[in-house]
Amino acid sequence: MQNLKYIVVVCFLFIACNSKKTETANAIVDKAIEVAGGEKYVTAEIDFNFRDKHYKAIRDTEKYQYERVFKDSVSIIRDVLNNKGFTRFIDDKAITIADSVAVKYEASVNSVHYFALLPYGLNDSAVIKNKLGEVVVKGKKYHKIKVTFNQEGGGEDYEDVFVYWINSETYTVDYLAYSYQEVSGVGMRFREAYNVRIVNGLRFVDYNNYAPKDKSLHLIETDKAFEKGNLKLLSKIELKDIIVK
16 A cells, blocks of 8 residues: 555656646746736736836727827827827827837837736737746746747837746746847847836836847847856836836
């Protein structure tokens, strides 16, 4: 009987360990989203301030609206991005702007909301996820997930590449890195999450924002560069006055 119990325990541990090793990128991201708030994102209304601008995200299942409001020297400007497209309002009046300019404003609004609501956006239809294995960063184990985008539905910056480090035990996104296209070539950033807080059921973080000291550094290796002190701190990404309804 004792031998039978021993065999059952060993088999259970083997199955549990094997299941953990074979977790797919999609399953890992699903858990990360659930830990960060899950279904609460689906119908949330989120307000926050970032630098000198106010942002609002309104989500209702498949419908969404992202807003950015700020004041210039004479007017109040409100940028609105939703399922129908992008519109700029000046003092509550919609204005016509060139498509080339609208695309840049749209990308800017979308980018701030994308990072603020992570990891929720990682299950968008244009997202392609690949597991790069498990690594250790600052003594903790992480699933390393690479994210790219389909051109269709991926927006202006569909060529950007992201890497996420998702804690193997807590399934929180503690680090991320991304490469992006710029005039002089490819830029790169690495972000370290800090100041974690839960606001009405949703998880928010701020970031230490780093750039590589060595421009030849490959995106996939930024975690190693971070541990070796080979990244330079550029700025802090801080969300203020968060309200979730």
